[in-house]
Amino acid sequence: MRHPYNSVVLLLSGGIDSTTLLHSLVDDGTSVYAVSFRYGQMHDKELEYAMRQARLHCESNRIIDLPDIFAGSALTGDRPMPEGNYTDASMRQTVVPNRNMVFLSIAASIAIQRKAEAIAYAAHADDFGTYPDCRREFVEAMGAAIKVCDFAPPRLYVPFLDLRKRDIVALGRDLGIDYAQTWSCYAGGEEPCGKCGACSARNEAMAWNASP
């Protein structure tokens, strides 16, 4: 995949989508500064994977510790964690209110300071039903806002917006990504739980790519 920017600030969670975007950008020669967030999620597992990916592949990176501003989600421990398919209505319990706008705002601030050309964000089509702040209309509106947030603003770059997770994994396989070095599970156990929405989406995408 070709990318139009020389330097980006990437939102890196340590999961499949953002890790694939990282590798794809680096493969195309883009300089990547990764930001990851400690936002009240119940475990640091994904951050450990994000750090490892960042150290190997990014120009530099940073974990940002946010104050206690998010509540009301299964991911912050305020609701029971739903099991089942990623597209189930129950998965909306994993929405963290306006989390991605906060992440993107901070990434935009850092992009301005570092004179990076864009903020790279791995939202994709499978997220649309569950996460309001991954939907196309949100991405487009945020892109328009970021474009006027400064006198020399960065751009919002969301190259996976039309892809499904299975397509992202296919892209990653072509890039030689070892997905054992990514973490999706919402629970923080030693091994992935296999039952939460993130595990179910991951396993589905992997199975699709494994079938002949």
Next chain:
Amino acid sequence: MRHPYNSVVLLLSGGIDSTTLLHSLVDDGTSVYAVSFRYGQMHDKELEYAMRQARLHCESNRIIDLPDIFAGSALTGDRPMPEGNYTDASMRQTVVPNRNMVFLSIAASIAIQRKAEAIAYAAHADDFGTYPDCRREFVEAMGAAIKVCDFAPPRLYVPFLDLRKRDIVALGRDLGIDYAQTWSCYAGGEEPCGKCGACSARNEAMAWNASP
């Protein structure tokens, strides 16, 4: 001034604009939750005034301590503080990169969690030349983004957008606001410096309202 919302989350800095908006909202019966930010500004003076106003007039309030994400501004001590008129090009040294988008994003998250109807933001016409994240185009773009950030999103409410600071002071005088209980100066001295852009804009608006 009549306001269309019953409950708002207000960005409260402790200066003239947001304090006037607070009083105007409360005067009209709106329930106000105020958020103020410790974002790396060089002094806590404005926050002390914000806290005092909030304790007297808000339903409740909160100061949020942000991690070290902003740099590159005179307000964060990274450049010399310019003196002179608020509209001078040198005032752009007081821009904190994308600060207001970060503030608005967090306020939107809190509004969703508190089920507040809107985020109230006291950007006004005098800010347009200096602060990119106060301009009409930014306010409109952020309003559009906030409207799609959640399945039950708040609205962005910016009732002073067409007013100048002198008009805001006139409104505040009608509401009986004691502006000695607000703080504008960018420097953190015992008394306002009288020379920074914030002092010059404040003094100009006060003088305009004092003249017969």
